[in-house]
Amino acid sequence: MLAVKDLSFKYKEMPVLEDIDLEIRKGEVIGILGPNGCGKTTLLKLLNRNLHPQEGKVLLEGTDLEGMSKRRIARHIAVVPQSNEIRFAFTVRDIVSMGRMPFLDRFQGESAEDMRIVDEAMERTNIKEFADRAINTMSGGERQRVIIARALAQRPEVILLDEPTLHLDINHQFEVLDLVHELSRKEGLTVVIVSHDLPMVVKYCDRMVLIHDHRVHAVGPPEEVLTRENMRTVFNIEAVLTYDDMLGSNCVKILGSCSGRR
């Protein structure tokens, strides 16, 4: 679906990412993980051409993103950014409708079909009851769901989530990740989650990418990537990955920090 080839990115001569090679497969949920400041958010922005790599390229189904307009990219890739503070009194419906922008010409109004897609996106994220509320009166968690609805209204093939659980109460964290996971299983949506919240995200990922020292440290299914060794190197924690029968999924047990003190 998305392929990253020999990609390097520098910010003012400072290397942020080096020699990244990555293949994101259609319909999978893939987690990009690493400690804060490791360059994972930068990688996400490169996947959407919000930043341009100095070396290497990103291919969307074989086409180099650099050769595509932002509008064309937005018809395939939707983003749920980390910061979602909005200071203006747009209604929730206004914001979700913006998801249809990449498909509309300048003076073209939303069609009945567009409105139906917008309604459906709001139903899926349980925000229909808020449709007429002003976005700047809502909590961070509610806003997050509005932005996710907007991303779904783009009818994307790929959805990029940047720290999706950061602003959310714990119940909504599960809700959001359950939703994208379900979309991936039922409709073949490709989901890329960037997060530092290892225990939260591990439950949902088919594969994981660990970023360490500007490079891809490990890629693969969680049981191959989250070895004690890797978690020690990348996150500086003593932790084990187990299969939890009660959850029916993977689960990270953190035993403590590597520095020895408890």
Place this chain on the structure above:
Amino acid sequence: MDGAAKRKGRTPAIFAALFLLLFVFMVLDLTQAYVLTFGEAFWALLGKGTETHRFIVWEMNLPRVIMACLVGAGLGIAGAVMQAVFRNPMASPYILGLSSGASLGAAVGLTFTVAWLPQMLMIPLLAFVSCMATLFLVYYISNIGGRVPTETLLLAGIAVGSLLSALVSLLTYLAGEQMQGIVYWTMGNLTNATWENILIVAPLIFAGSLIMVSSSRDLNAMMLGDAHALDLGVEVKRVRLQLLVASALVTAAAVAFVGVIGFVGLVVPHILRILMGPDNRLLLPASLLGGAAFLMICDYISRVIAPNSIGILPIGIVTALIGAPYFIYLLRRRRTEVGWD
């Protein structure tokens, strides 16, 4: 359902009210505050009545009224666009120094004449060139490593604007016998509007407004933040540049013949945003109408309150007398209701 949806529902009523205001004050202004009766003005408009009446209506009142509509509409929409582009309710052609830039160009055109270009074309051309140069200077000063933070931009605009105003004052001072004319012009005044001026101003304001209205959906996305707009497929840098050039064009056209008329671009979009919410697809057309109506009202007031010996006050004084206190009131009392924080 809360305020946001209620505001949206009010939209048709607001447009109707703006049309009505515009029409009523247009009629009042056309009859030059009762110098003519409605009947006399009406017949003169149709080419009947006495020659004096026809002259008053066709050569004095009508050009002034049309110029007021054009300038008001242009400043109204330019203000709305700049507030949205910079995500700042304080942004307006005046704050970013564009008005001062345009007025310097126009003042140079008023003071010095060249043989190869009629002054009528020279003034708006210099106003536009100077306005664009100001815009790029302000943009260049505030650009830090490819990013343009709003705060720096506004401060750069204020600084450059002050410098340019000082240059206009210097020019005024040095202009000698022409000074009287320029002083009157710097106060903003519609009385010298002619059909020839209108023929130059109208297409510029029309073209600029068309660019702005056609980008209103992109502008909505940009109000959420550049990153949001990029994610939704908006080529943010290109659209922003287009909108700024359009704003400079419209501001230059508005300033060229009637001088700096302040507060229209600040107050009109502000009030309309309170009334109808932030959606630019509605706000931009409403600002066109509202700006025109606001200047029409101010033009009427400028004649009603002026002592008989003077006749008409420069309209810039009236807009400032109404606009500035209103804006201070807004800042103090209704910060939470203006659709921003």
